[in-house]
Amino acid sequence: MIGQRLLRLTGPCYQALTTASVIGHEFDFNLLAELTGPDSEEDLLDLMDEAISARVIEDLPGTAVRYQSRHALVQQTLNENISAGRRVRLHASIGEALEKALGLNPGARTAELAHHFTQAVSVLGNEQMLHYTLLAGEHALDSYAWEEATEQFTRALSAKGVDPSGTAPASGDGREVGMLKGRGRGVQARGR
Numbered sequence: 001m002i003g004q005r006l007l008r009l010t011g012p013c014y015q016a017l018t019t020a021s022v023i024g025h026e027f028d029f030n031l032l033a034e035l036t037g038p039d040s041e042e043d044l045l046d047l048m049d050e051a052i053s054a055r056v057i058e059d060l061p062g063t064a065v066r067y068q069s070r071h072a073l074v075q076q077t078l079n080e081n082i083s084a085g086r087r088v089r090l091h092a093s094i095g096e097a098l099e100k101a102l103g104l105n106p107g108a109r110t111a112e113l114a115h116h117f118t119q120a121v122s123v124l125g126n127e128q129m130l131h132y133t134l135l136a137g138e139h140a141l142d143s144y145a146w147e148e149a150t151e152q153f154t155r156a157l158s159a160k161g162v163d164p165s166g167t168a169p170a171s172g173d174g175r176e177v178g179m180l181k182g183r184g185r186g187v188q189a190r191g192r
Contacts, residue, residue, distance in 0.1 A: 002073050005054050013047040014078075017056065020067070021078035022090040024112070029065035034097050035090070092120035095128065110136040114152060126159045133159070134175065137182045150186035153179050 006014065016036050020027045023035075033044050048067060051057045056074055060066040069075040079087070095116035098109065106113055114136040117129040137152035156179045157164045164183060 002056075002071060002077055005056050006074070006077065008054055009050065009056070010047075012043075013050045016044065016047045017051055017074075018078045018082060019090060020057075021069070021075045022082065022087060023094055025072060025075050026060065026066060026068040029067070031094070031097055031101065034101075035093055088120055088123050091116045092123045095120055095124075095132075099128070106132075106135070108139065110139050111148070111152070114155075118155065121159070130156055130159060130175070134179065134182070137179075137186075141182060141185055144189075146186045146190040150183055150190065153183035153186060157183065 006017075009017070016032065019035050020032055023031060029041075029044070029048070033041055036044060048057065051067075052059065055070055057067045058070050060068055082090070095113055098106070098113055098116065102109055102113070110132055114129065114132040117124065117132050121129050133152050133156040137149050137156065140146075140149035140152055154164045157176070160176055160179070162176050162179070164180075
């Protein structure tokens with residue numbers, strides 16, 4: 001049934017939703033507009049109305065114009081129809097657009113930035129990924145999200161080539177020591 005709904009969409013609508021699927025289950029209109037670069041925001045609004053009418057996405061309440069896929073399988077189906085190279089480049093574009101929009105204090109959206117930059121490592125390298133993964137780990141610790149913190153710090157350590165168990169000595173890099181400490185705090189708090 002989901003495939004039938006997607007087949008009824010126009011080409012431009014399908015393309016916009018494909019980009020939105022890489023953003024995530026929920027997506028912001030302004031971010032999508034920046035990534036798709038339509039002639040006007042009005043055209044993109046028309047495409048979103050088409051997708052709403054086809055019961056593929058729905059509006060989210062609130063002051064910002066946000067949407068979400070009506071079903072996780074919609075996002076998954078759209079995401080699976082993208083080549084790996086295009087998906088990686090979309091993640092890079094999304095990460096950079098979010099970074100620009102959120103500025104120096106991304107707050108609760110650090111995990112989102114970490115996710116997109118992690119997926120784009122093959123294109124952008126790992127500096128932005130490490131930066132936001134560390135911020136996301138610290139934010140998770142501050143929010144008592146121990147498992148998420150442990151995952152973020154473990155991902156950062158793996159990217160740096162450091163054994164997450166901490167049995168091998170870390171280099172003199174202060175970031176590596178901070179990653180090990182953060183991971184240790186998450187693991188210890190989870191075990192309580």
